Amino acid sequence: MKEFNQKSEKLANKAIAASWNYESNITDHNSRVKNEILKEVSKEKKAMWKELQRFNWKNFKSADLKRQFTIANNLGSTALPDDKFKEFIETTEAMSTIYSKATVCDFNNKTNCELRLEPDLTEAFAKLRDPEALKHYWSAWRDASGKKCRQLYLRYIELKKAEAKANSFDDPVKYWNFDFESDTFETDIMKLWEQLQPFYQQLHGFVRDKLYRKYGENVVSRDGPIPAHLLGNMWGQSWGNINDIVNPFYGRTTLSATQEMLKQGYTPLKMAKLSEDFFKSINLTVMPKEFWERSILEQPKDRDIVCHASAWDLQDGDDVRIKMCTEVNEEELGVMHHEMGHIEYFLQYKGQPHVYREGANSGFHEAIGDTIALNVVTDKHMSKIGLKPAAQRSKEDTINSLLETSLDKIAFLPFGFLIDQYRWDVLRGVTNTENLECAWWKLREKYQGLEPPVDRSEADFDPAAKYHIVSDVPYVRYFVSFVIQFQFYKALCVEAGQYNPSTPDQTPLHECDIYGNTAAGNLLGKMLQMGSSKPWQDAMEVITGQRNMDAGPLMEYFKPLIDWLTEENKKHNVPVGWKPSKRHSCSRKG
Ligand SMILES: *[C@@H]1O[C@H](CO)[C@@H](O)[C@H](O)[C@H]1NC(C)=O
Ligand SMILES: *[C@@H]1O[C@H](CO)[C@@H](O)[C@H](O)[C@H]1NC(C)=O
Ligand SMILES: *[C@@H]1O[C@H](CO)[C@@H](O)[C@H](O)[C@H]1NC(C)=O
Ligand SMILES: *[C@@H]1O[C@H](CO)[C@@H](O)[C@H](O)[C@H]1NC(C)=O
Ligand SMILES: [Zn+2]
Numbered sequence: 001m002k003e004f005n006q007k008s009e010k011l012a013n014k015a016i017a018a019s020w021n022y023e024s025n026i027t028d029h030n031s032r033v034k035n036e037i038l039k040e041v042s043k044e045k046k047a048m049w050k051e052l053q054r055f056n057w058k059n060f061k062s063a064d065l066k067r068q069f070t071i072a073n074n075l076g077s078t079a080l081p082d083d084k085f086k087e088f089i090e091t092t093e094a095m096s097t098i099y100s101k102a103t104v105c106d107f108n109n110k111t112n113c114e115l116r117l118e119p120d121l122t123e124a125f126a127k128l129r130d131p132e133a134l135k136h137y138w139s140a141w142r143d144a145s146g147k148k149c150r151q152l153y154l155r156y157i158e159l160k161k162a163e164a165k166a167n168s169f170d171d172p173v174k175y176w177n178f179d180f181e182s183d184t185f186e187t188d189i190m191k192l193w194e195q196l197q198p199f200y201q202q203l204h205g206f207v208r209d210k211l212y213r214k215y216g217e218n219v220v221s222r223d224g225p226i227p228a229h230l231l232g233n234m235w236g237q238s239w240g241n242i243n244d245i246v247n248p249f250y251g252r253t254t255l256s257a258t259q260e261m262l263k264q265g266y267t268p269l270k271m272a273k274l275s276e277d278f279f280k281s282i283n284l285t286v287m288p289k290e291f292w293e294r295s296i297l298e299q300p301k302d303r304d305i306v307c308h309a310s311a312w313d314l315q316d317g318d319d320v321r322i323k324m325c326t327e328v329n330e331e332e333l334g335v336m337h338h339e340m341g342h343i344e345y346f347l348q349y350k351g352q353p354h355v356y357r358e359g360a361n362s363g364f365h366e367a368i369g370d371t372i373a374l375n376v377v378t379d380k381h382m383s384k385i386g387l388k389p390a391a392q393r394s395k396e397d398t399i400n401s402l403l404e405t406s407l408d409k410i411a412f413l414p415f416g417f418l419i420d421q422y423r424w425d426v427l428r429g430v431t432n433t434e435n436l437e438c439a440w441w442k443l444r445e446k447y448q449g450l451e452p453p454v455d456r457s458e459a460d461f462d463p464a465a466k467y468h469i470v471s472d473v474p475y476v477r478y479f480v481s482f483v484i485q486f487q488f489y490k491a492l493c494v495e496a497g498q499y500n501p502s503t504p505d506q507t508p509l510h511e512c513d514i515y516g517n518t519a520a521g522n523l524l525g526k527m528l529q530m531g532s533s534k535p536w537q538d539a540m541e542v543i544t545g546q547r548n549m550d551a552g553p554l555m556e557y558f559k560p561l562i563d564w565l566t567e568e569n570k571k572h573n574v575p576v577g578w579k580p581s582k583r584h585s586c587s588r589k590g
Contacts, residue, residue: 001068005354007048008072012354013315015041020312024296024323026100026304035089042078042085049075064533071355071532074178079166080159088159095149095156095470100306102148104140107133117141117234118299118307118325125234126241131219131227135453138229146465153464154433156472157426164427172427176420176474179361181535186424188549189476192483193417193447195551196410199558202565203410204449205576207231207239209569210246223575224582225451228444235466236450237415239407240331246407249400257330257387264386268297268326271333274385275340278372282514282521284528285347287340288318299325308467309335311342315357320346330387334373334408341369349531358532360539363480368528370481371488377405381513395560402510402561409482410558414447416479421447422463423475437461441585451581458587484540486554488524491544496520501556509557 018037022030049072057069077088104121105113115121115137124137161172169175177185204226211230212220220227232241244250272287272295280286299307309324322339326332345368349357359365375381379401382388422443425431431439437456440463444450456462463469493499493512496519500507514520527543537547555562569576 001065001072002353004048004052004072005068008045009315009354011041011044011048016312016314020314020321020323023306023310026097026306031093031097035086035093038089039082039086043082045075045078049073049079067533068353068355074167076167077159077163080163081166084159084162087155088163091152091156091159092470092472095152095464096306098148098152099145099464099467099470101304102141102144104137104144107136116307117145119327121234123327125229126232129214129245131215131230131453134229138234138453141234142460142462142465145470146461146463147459149464149470150436150461153436153461153469157433160427160472173424176424176427177476179358179532180363180480181361181537189417189479192549192551193413193479196413196483196554199555199562199565200410200413201449201576202562202569203406204578205569205574206565207242207246207407207411208449208578209572209574211242214245221579221582223577223579225445225449225578227453228450229453231411231450235415236448237412239411240404243404243407247400247403249396249403252396252400257333257382258328260387261328261330261333266328268324268328268336271326271328271336272297272322272340274333275337275369275372278337278376278515279340279344279521281516282524283518284344284521284525287343288320288347290319291321291343294319295322295324297322297324297326308471309339311339311346313343313346313357315354317350318347331408334370334377337373337376338366338369341367341372344368345528348525348528351529352531352533356531356533360527360530360532360534360536361480362474362477363484364536364539366477366481367485367488368524370485371492371524374485374489375513375515377401378511378513380511381515384513384515398508398510398560399564402558405510406558406561409554413479413482414449416475416482418443418447419463419466419468419475420479423469434458435586436463438586441581441583445578445581449578451583452585455584455587457584480549483549483551483554486557487540487544487550487552490553490556492517492520492524495523504556504559508560509553510560 015038018034022034052069052072055069057066060066060069077085080088102117103113104115106115121137121141125134128134164172164175167175182188208220208226211226212222215230220230228236231239233239239246276287296305299305305323307325312321312323314320320343322343324335324339326336342365345359345365379388379397383390422440425439426436435458437458437460441452441456468475490499490509492514493509494501496512496514496517498507498512498514499509523543527539530539530542541547568574
């Protein structure tokens with residue numbers, strides 16, 4: 001097994017380096033080189049896999065060896081026959097390339113058709129308040145990206161089913177959720193969602209009411225789904241950018257954190273240094289020299305790259321990197337912490353055998369940086385680092401902060417849940433391929449309470465206007481992450497002696513900041529160092545003392561806001577929940 005681990009490490013390094021070279025410099029040449037290397041690596045991995053089969057590992061006595069073999073035995077798309085594997089990488093790359101290179105025309109100037117998702121459209125959604133302009137960008141992006149991927153996606157689905165079969169799974173969804181190591185995973189997360197849904201609906205009702213007042217009932221109905229283009233984000237997945245419209249206490253503090261950052265001359269590098277400093281303060285690892293030399297923190301002017309922020313482990317000791325087209329603002333400061341959380345995990349588990357150099361599950365990996373960012377966005381910490389004035393403690397200040405946080409963390413929950421619900425339904429044939437767009441909007445309406453700003457038909461394909469759908473990245477990990485990061489945060493606050501669950505009024509959970517607390521950092525480090533060497537339930541127990549996912553800590557964190565929203569909505573007769581949409585999303589093609 002040791003030999004296997006060493007060999008597979010070398011192969012992983014080769015494949016990941018090739019992907020990095022391509023994603024950080026998109027050219028036809030680099031694409032060909034990458035695909036050649038991936039094919040080679042895939043062949044070698046298959047040969048190694050055949051050797052593994054010579055062992056009777058399913059009957060091994062050692063639980064640890066058995067676990068290593070089980071993980072090693074999962075080959076992913078490499079398990080496909082050579083011709084299908086080739087088709088798989090070509091299909092996913094074709095979709096990713098359409099997505100990365102898609103451009104749309106300026107709303108005011110139809111001869112300028114060079115606007116990109118990042119930074120142009122992202123910024124447009126954050127700042128524009130003209131519904132007609134937003135509608136234009138919303139539709140144009142989907143025409144330029146998702147719509148063009150529909151045929152490719154049909155092929156992709158067939159190949160994903162074949163991949164599950166090739167890895168000896170009859171149910172492609174069970175295979176999809178392999179790393180969550182639980183037979184009840186699907187019902188578990190459904191239960192978590194049901195626990196969270198009433199809170200989401202209060203927030204949804206509150207936000208819809210503000211948008212209705214701002215835009216009028218010709219744009220936003222009082223009790224229907226919210227049109228998806230008005231929420232400050234291309235997918236309506238996080239709503240922090242419309243805090244100014246929604247939040248009655250917005251502007252109580254003199255400048256927003258973004259304005260402060262710009263005033264103080266923040267750069268992407270300074271944002272990265274600030275994140276690193278937090279990890280350092282709690283006795284975790286600083287970023288190695290390779291990180292600073294090889295990361296891409298700003299969008300290069302001389303070439304196309306895949307801008308979607310990501311963290312890379314080249315599987316070669318300290319060769320870890322972030323690739324991110326960083327903009328200087330508060331939201332991106334959060335993203336920087338998120339990505340660095342991945343890097344910290346890589347560095348903490350680098351001593352594990354290769355098969356265990358993963359998160360306890362993929363949700364854990366996504367949660368680490370966010371857990372740190374929850375500390376950073378407290379008023380206490382923001383004033384400590386000079387991005388907000390000294391913390392006030394009035395009721396209004398508390399609601400102001402929690403509402404701002406909820407526009408990202410709570411608004412996201414149904415989206416995090418439905419992206420994979422959608423793919424599971426397609427993989428299982430619950431959704432047939434004639435109804436791909438219709439099924440998408442059914443879920444968007446059911447869980448998020450959103451509707452498209454213009455009618456849709458089966459000539460469209462809006463799911464593929466989202467990065468993770470075209471690039472074959474599972475998504476339920478983000479839902480899991482948004483729930484468990486509050487479990488982690490609470491556990492660390494308790495460890496740091498800053499939170500006592502029996503007296504939440506005296507030291508509210510949302511005010512805790514573990515900066516500089518090495519006891520909390522050491523507890524986190526202990527869990528990170530385990531990698532995937534034990535089932536995630538064990539890792540969860542190390543840090544929280546319990547073995548399950550639980551939405552309780554999230555609800556505890558937001559308790560003052562939940563009470564306030566419920567009361568406000570009642571007081572002003574604001575409808576909660578939504579009537580069916582009047583838009584058409586389920587018409588026939590053409
Ligand atoms: C990008 O890749 C091309 C090869 O396709 C190469 O000629 C060029 O130097 C690379 N650019 C950078 C900045 O690495
Ligand atoms: C279009 O031009 C008007 C007038 O100059 C300006 O106010 C508006 O912000 C522009 N809209 C967009 C989407 O650029
Ligand atoms: C419209 O866009 C074109 C192409 O980018 C540019 O040359 C032109 O100056 C723009 N016109 C206006 C009025 O901004
Ligand atoms: C998780 O387990 C704890 C105790 O072990 C229990 O109190 C709690 O209700 C459980 N939560 C969920 C969501 O199952
Ligand atoms: Zn991530």
